[in-house]
Amino acid sequence: MRNFIFFRVFRPRRQAVFAVMALLLAGCALYPYYISGRERRAVEALSWSVASKVIVVDAGHGGIDPGCVGKSGIREKDVNLAIAKRLSAYLRQAGATAVMTREGDYDLSEEGKAPSGVKHKDDLAARVELAEKYQADLFISIHANSIPLTECWGAQVFYHPKSKESKRLAGLMQKELIKTFGETDRWIKPEDFFVLRGHKCTAAIIEVGFLSNPREEKLLADPIHQNKLAWSIYAGVIRFFAGDPAPEDPTYD
Ligand SMILES: [Zn+2]
Helix, strand or coil: CCHHHHHHHHCCCHHHHHHHHHHHHHHHHHHHHHHHHHHHHHHHHHHHHHHCCCEEEEEECCCCECECCCCCCHHHHHHHHHHHHHHHHHHHHHHCCCEEEECCCCCCCHHHCCCCHHHHHHHHHHHHHHHHCCCEEEEEEEEEECCCCCCCCCCCEECCCCCHHHHHHHHHHHHHHHHHHHCCCCCEEECHHHHHHHHCEEEEEEEEEEEHHHHHHHCCHHHHHHHHHHHHHHHHHHHHHHHCCCCCCCCCC
16 A cells, blocks of 8 residues: 555555545445435326326236246245235325236136136136226236246336337336346337237236246245335336336347
8 A cells, every 4th residue: 555655645544544445335335225215206206197097907817827936936926916016005105096906816717716728818808807997097917927048037018019108108117127126138028918909008018027037036025026126117107107208228229
């Protein structure tokens, strides 16, 4: 250290150097909290935009249909429901009507006992019908992903290719997810899924992460992580109703 001219000229006390270094480290550590606090206040200031809106929150799967299951046994249906409940709570707090397609471990087919095939389609159709019954402004379906590769991670939002507004909603939600969880190479994708196709209202499906990735499986079962996901989806909804424009694809070059 003695070689530095600063230390030769000023000869600062060792305690002072340590104090400055500690302050700098604390500043670096706290900076993300400062940013997330500022983001949170910005979203809260716009929460009026969702008041009086009707939003169907769909926790994918349920009952005898677990959805995908991670290696350590975390079931998609439970993750979906936990996030759907948190998202609904945020929406209700802001004055929206949140209609959950299910609030427990069951599906929506007749008697809630349909195994697969046609009856499973009845379950999906019932979810779509709920949006019509309540004349919903939005339909948000929550799912988790699973593929043979264990490295893939990150949330991704899907929309129907024929709906411009759904694309805007999906983009705004994806942008909030990137803000919360950092950059991934994932961006929104158009898909002709049944629950997106059947809607008159704006709709999006969010795959909240990969249960096939052991690290993400653990995270998806963590209430703190679930809450962050719910908040990010909520922030996207708020910005959608506040009229934010569709964001550009940041992964496009
Ligand atoms: Zn699913």
